[in-house]
Amino acid sequence: xxxxxxxxxGLAAAAVIAVAGQxxxxxxxxxxxxxxxxxxxxxxxxxxNAPGFALPDTRGEFRxxxxxxxxxxxxxxxxxATKIRFVPxxxxxxxxxxxxxxxxxxxxxxTWSMARETQLGLAFAGINFYDGQGFxxxxxxxxxxxxxxxxxxxxVQPGTTTELNLTxxxxxxxxxxxxxxxxxxxxxxxxxVAGRCDAYTNDASSLASFRATRTTDANDFVLLPEIISKExxxxxxxxxDWRFFDIVRWTLFAQIAAEELGLNSxxxxxxxxxxxxxxxxxxxxxxxxxxxxxxxxNDWAVRVIRQVGNYGEMYERNITPIGIPRGVxxxxxxxxxxxxxxxx
Ligand SMILES: N[C@@H](CCC(=O)N[C@@H](CS)C(=O)NCC(=O)O)C(=O)O
Numbered sequence: 001x002x003x004x005x006x007x008x009x010g011l012a013a014a015a016v017i018a019v020a021g022q023x024x025x026x027x028x029x030x031x032x033x034x035x036x037x038x039x040x041x042x043x044x045x046x047x048x049n050a051p052g053f054a055l056p057d058t059r060g061e062f063r064x065x066x067x068x069x070x071x072x073x074x075x076x077x078x079x080x081a082t083k084i085r086f087v088p089x090x091x092x093x094x095x096x097x098x099x100x101x102x103x104x105x106x107x108x109x110x111t112w113s114m115a116r117e118t119q120l121g122l123a124f125a126g127i128n129f130y131d132g133q134g135f136x137x138x139x140x141x142x143x144x145x146x147x148x149x150x151x152x153x154x155x156v157q158p159g160t161t162t163e164l165n166l167t168x169x170x171x172x173x174x175x176x177x178x179x180x181x182x183x184x185x186x187x188x189x190x191x192x193v194a195g196r197c198d199a200y201t202n203d204a205s206s207l208a209s210f211r212a213t214r215t216t217d218a219n220d221f222v223l224l225p226e227i228i229s230k231e232x233x234x235x236x237x238x239x240x241d242w243r244f245f246d247i248v249r250w251t252l253f254a255q256i257a258a259e260e261l262g263l264n265s266x267x268x269x270x271x272x273x274x275x276x277x278x279x280x281x282x283x284x285x286x287x288x289x290x291x292x293x294x295x296x297x298n299d300w301a302v303r304v305i306r307q308v309g310n311y312g313e314m315y316e317r318n319i320t321p322i323g324i325p326r327g328v329x330x331x332x333x334x335x336x337x338x339x340x341x342x343x344x
Pocket of ligand 1: 048049090110157183
């Protein structure tokens, strides 16, 4: 029953998306930056329960890579990384909430795909985590490869790329499966632990994050070796509001470039004053007027790096503790994929 109901909710959300897409084509493009300034806050949509990406700590403060990606935008626009309201949402709710203007920005383990840009009226400003989809099983099952999952029951969240890849993978390998579709991350994990499904499929980061929350029995769960998709995760905004898009895009690139330039939260202010390196002088706004070109003060990137840190600092703070090595999420000149175009 749950599975039928949640599937129906997914279809209803898709209908809302189609209508919202038509409506937005007729109205003037929103000025999100003006709205953020007037409100004094960025409204950022995040996951409900995603350790490493978005989760409130014991004092109720949100922590995670997605959270920090939003904080950096608040630092760039408002000069204060704390001027932000986090709005947790499910995989099904996230796109209608961004389209309707309830959110300024969505940073929610969300995969950049063609259809999400061309059909949903959204634009992805960059990639804050390179991910891929995996499967987790209980060690006691004895399963060691996804190819052994023929006939299995699989827990999956609706409205996700995960659901689509799962179907493709089983079809192309001539295997069958029964989905158990549950919208809430907490409930789907409980269902998996309780044995309602043989395997749980999600972004590998999310599976690692689930395992990291199992304090006593983490070893009872195994991530299978197959990674069946590309899941480039990143911040999404409404299409058409290009000023805001530029700020989100170049804020993330500034964090990546800062790591490459050896700039971090500890040294940025001193370096900004003393450097004679032309790339860094432009980066910190002593030359080039690049901040002004986005309607921001020229030291916008200094604010971002001082308050939130470079990309590597965000990674160490949030992702290293859930046990995922830098790997493909390293800089391009260190064996990874993160590459910022020139800031000039
Ligand atoms: N990246 C995929 C999957 C997104 C997804 O399922 N995220 C999970 C994994 S972190 C999630 O949101 N869990 C936490 C939650 O629902 O609060 C997509 O964009 O469709």
